[in-house]
Amino acid sequence: MIWLWSIITGNMNLILMLSVFLWSNSLSKEYSIELLEEIIDNRYTDDSLENFIKIQSDWERYKIEFEKQYNSPDEELKRMKTYMDNSKLIEKHNDLFQRGVYTYELGHNEFSDLSDEEYQELYSQDPIQEGDNYPTIETTYHERPLNFDLSSLVDAVDDSSLIDDNSSSNEELSPSFARHIQDGKPPFSIDWRKLGGVTPVKTEGSCGAHWAFSATGSLEGQIFRKFHRLVSLSEQNLIDCAGKKYHNNGCKNGTALNAFKYVIKNKGIDTNLTYPYKGKQQWFCKYKKLPTNPQVHGVLVLPRGNETNLAAVIAKSGPVSVAIDATGNKFRFYIRGVYNNPHCNSVRLTREMTVVGYAPNYFILKNSWGHKWGLSGYMLLGRTGHNQCGVATRAVLPLV
Structure with a gap:
């Protein structure tokens, strides 16, 4: 023929x-x-x-x-x-x-041989129900008033690393950052990767436990802030042990907030060294209680939809767990640039990630699809002031 x-x-x-x-x-x-x-x-x-x-x-x-x-x-x-x-x-x-119509580029990745239907079935999970976002149970978490005093930040990390995008020197604290601290305002920009508070990008594989990776991402940052050391925490511990009792569902779905409730109740979380990732939910919880295991004493639930508050908490306290609307091919094939998508939903949230920094026009989001997705595993999500893709709808921070 x-x-x-x-x-x-x-x-x-x-x-x-x-x-x-x-x-x-x-x-x-x-x-x-x-x-x-x-x-x-x-x-x-x-x-x-x-x-x-x-x-x-x-x-x-x-x-x-x-x-x-x-x-x-x-x-x-x-x-x-x-x-x-x-x-x-x-x-x-x-x-x-x-031609300037879009602010970001797309490229091939491990999902390129999947149809839309296959991708949605395997990787784009159902929205987390509103009832799971802010449940009220006992005292396993508590909300605290936000304090934008950034003076404590200077004591916790190397001052020389706190520079904005316009600074040409790494030898001293930028005038912009110093002025913001004095005024009680968030700095011009911050990137906790440069400050040493972010572990390398991880890969969830076919197990859709994005919520567990989001939880460990922000908790790792908190441990770094308090103890000046970076430890890779166990997502497998959360997948196996923080299950239905905490309204999580292993490789299917869950929330970072509910993961933190488990860590509070359990009085600790394992490290990846002692509880390595398997990429599937196992039959039994294999948590080993050790005196060195990190603990969580509370969870800060940020005000809904407020990007300014989110940026302030990132600057003062470190990486924050968030949820966004990750549906559609634009997110799926994102490779570089500032992701601006007026069609994404600020309420129907399908994927949890970790915000590890920001600049004036974007948040830096850490994903768990490996370093071959996006910007070496990260996405720059546009800061529009209108809670784009729901980045500030369900932002939570563990307190250690």
């Missing part, structure tokens, strides 16, 4: 291209013909077929980079076509980015 179609159209370049492709790529001849027939019949014109060799080469590189293996040629056929569809989406968006 392809050869006849090529001869009829008189496209000798296409005939040569197909010949080279069929005998040079790693798939079987029959499989390649089937793939090309479907592409010609359903998707591509004569002009677009000229790019097919490049697409095939990109596909091979993609499989190597993300260590993709498939059970059969049919499965790979399906995945490659999905990859090509997502490539068109990414290219269209990035073309508009180059």
